[in-house]
Amino acid sequence: MKSSVGYICTECGAKSAKWMGRCQVCGAWDSFEEYDLREETVPAAGQKRPRNLLVESSSPPLRLRDGADQPAKRTKTGIGEFDRVLGGGIVDGSVVLLSGEPGIGKSTLLLQIFSRAAASAKVLYVSGEESFAQLKMRADRLGVSPENLYLYTETDLQKILEAADRLQPDFIVVDSIQTMYDPSSSASPGSISQVRSCASVLVARAKNTGTAVLLVGHVNKEGGISGPKALEHIVDAVLHFEGDRTQAYRIIRAVKNRYGSTNEIGVFEMTETGLAEVENPSETLLSESTDGASGCAAVCVMEGTRPLVAEIQALVTPTVFPSARRNANGVDYNRLCLIIAVLEKRLGMKFWQNDVYINVTGGLRLDTPSADLAIALALISSMTDRPVKKKTICFGEIGLGGECRSSSFGEIRVREADRLGFGRIVLPVKNKEKLTGKPALELCGVRSIYELLTFLEKKPENE
Ligand code: TYD
Ligand code: MG
Numbered sequence: 001m002k003s004s005v006g007y008i009c010t011e012c013g014a015k016s017a018k019w020m021g022r023c024q025v026c027g028a029w030d031s032f033e034e035y036d037l038r039e040e041t042v043p044a045a046g047q048k049r050p051r052n053l054l055v056e057s058s059s060p061p062l063r064l065r066d067g068a069d070q071p072a073k074r075t076k077t078g079i080g081e082f083d084r085v086l087g088g089g090i091v092d093g094s095v096v097l098l099s100g101e102p103g104i105g106k107s108t109l110l111l112q113i114f115s116r117a118a119a120s121a122k123v124l125y126v127s128g129e130e131s132f133a134q135l136k137m138r139a140d141r142l143g144v145s146p147e148n149l150y151l152y153t154e155t156d157l158q159k160i161l162e163a164a165d166r167l168q169p170d171f172i173v174v175d176s177i178q179t180m181y182d183p184s185s186s187a188s189p190g191s192i193s194q195v196r197s198c199a200s201v202l203v204a205r206a207k208n209t210g211t212a213v214l215l216v217g218h219v220n221k222e223g224g225i226s227g228p229k230a231l232e233h234i235v236d237a238v239l240h241f242e243g244d245r246t247q248a249y250r251i252i253r254a255v256k257n258r259y260g261s262t263n264e265i266g267v268f269e270m271t272e273t274g275l276a277e278v279e280n281p282s283e284t285l286l287s288e289s290t291d292g293a294s295g296c297a298a299v300c301v302m303e304g305t306r307p308l309v310a311e312i313q314a315l316v317t318p319t320v321f322p323s324a325r326r327n328a329n330g331v332d333y334n335r336l337c338l339i340i341a342v343l344e345k346r347l348g349m350k351f352w353q354n355d356v357y358i359n360v361t362g363g364l365r366l367d368t369p370s371a372d373l374a375i376a377l378a379l380i381s382s383m384t385d386r387p388v389k390k391k392t393i394c395f396g397e398i399g400l401g402g403e404c405r406s407s408s409f410g411e412i413r414v415r416e417a418d419r420l421g422f423g424r425i426v427l428p429v430k431n432k433e434k435l436t437g438k439p440a441l442e443l444c445g446v447r448s449i450y451e452l453l454t455f456l457e458k459k460p461e462n463e
Helices: 080-085 106-117 132-142 157-167 192-209 281-286 333-347 369-384 410-419 429-434 449-455
Strands: 005-009 032-036 095-100 123-127 149-153 171-175 212-218 237-243 249-257 265-271 274-277 296-303 306-318 326-329 354-360 392-394 424-428 442-446
Touching (some): 080 249, 080 265, 095 106, 106 123, 106 132, 106 171, 106 212, 106 274, 149 157, 157 171, 157 192, 171 192, 192 212, 249 281, 281 306, 306 369, 306 410, 326 333, 333 354, 333 369, 333 449, 354 369, 369 392, 369 424, 369 449, 410 424, 410 429, 424 429, 424 449, 429 442, 442 449
Parallel strands (some): 095 212, 095 237, 123 171, 171 212, 296 392, 326 354, 424 442
Antiparallel strands (some): 237 249, 249 265, 265 274, 296 306, 306 354
């Protein structure tokens, strides 16, 4: 007789016909558990297994053009930065996964958002991590006492579904999906198959009832193996909450969105009384800038359709190590090495004798080539110990030949720099040529990095 038992890795969900000490897919030790193969077989005719059905099929195939227009119904939460990231609010019946490192502020953000939403909607906030008293204390700290927000401290999925059926909420928040377990699944709580099973039950409920669900998922520094990654394909949107825990700024970014673009970001600041929206991030980030010190360069990058001004700081110091150190904080390490190599080759600067540290103020991450010029300018400035001229900002990409390449959205970047009172913008010549408006600030088109030196102050005479 054929055996009806198989083995599944509780870490990554890999399956195997025989037990193994170490999973060959994810490398975890002692992670294989028995599971019933019959659960996997196709159900007999007439038997329905709604547990694995994400969307109920109710009609034969339809021609797309014959379908009625069904605009997605969205509910605005009232927290503009969050609504923007989702493309204008939460879509009915959608499932959103909010992922981030522990302690970054996911629970705080959701409690704030849904306290606001609970003024006009019914919210069921399920927590498997904190007690009622803890949640109440947090709500008091945030200064909210919402009318229609129901807290439920539970980890059993069946009980949660029963509570949801009784309460009929408009939104369900599940904090966090890793703490939930489905008693009908044989896998151990916290394992990847439990997480997946709970999530798909909640997705099915969202699709069938139109109740939007928000799932919280913890990830570790490396991006997280145990959970959120495995859920990305079954949810409608994945928002990533990122930032440096030691810094006040937090950025929420859509990495997947079935109902909108994934370009938008929302910026928040962690304060004593919860997260505050930062509507003008450029101004806030600039208020901390260090005018007049060598190694600092302002840059205008695009985050979605929004321009954002930040400051890049470089420190170049003689090395005491056999091979010089490079430390990139907020910019891509390989990009930094490439720019250093271009400066060494084209300008003859001796970076190999120096350690290089790069930092972006406010704990931001600038993963865009349009920050190249600013990184180069900051490096040259620190190397020569000559500050960048006052009220100067730049953007543009650098090629391997030292040429400056144009970046997209030049017009918007220039307008933002103008609005913030910069006196001069250093930009690729191509971008300058394409500009149509006449901004008040001086436009300095550059073709190559050789021209960057002209934007540094002269060294004081007495040195
Ligand atoms: P939390 O929302 O619990 O993080 P997560 O759910 O992502 O694990 O919040 C984490 C941190 O936020 C906590 O260490 C303290 C800080 N915090 C504030 O600084 N101000 C506040 O008003 C609140 C509620 C939290
Ligand atoms: Mg939490």
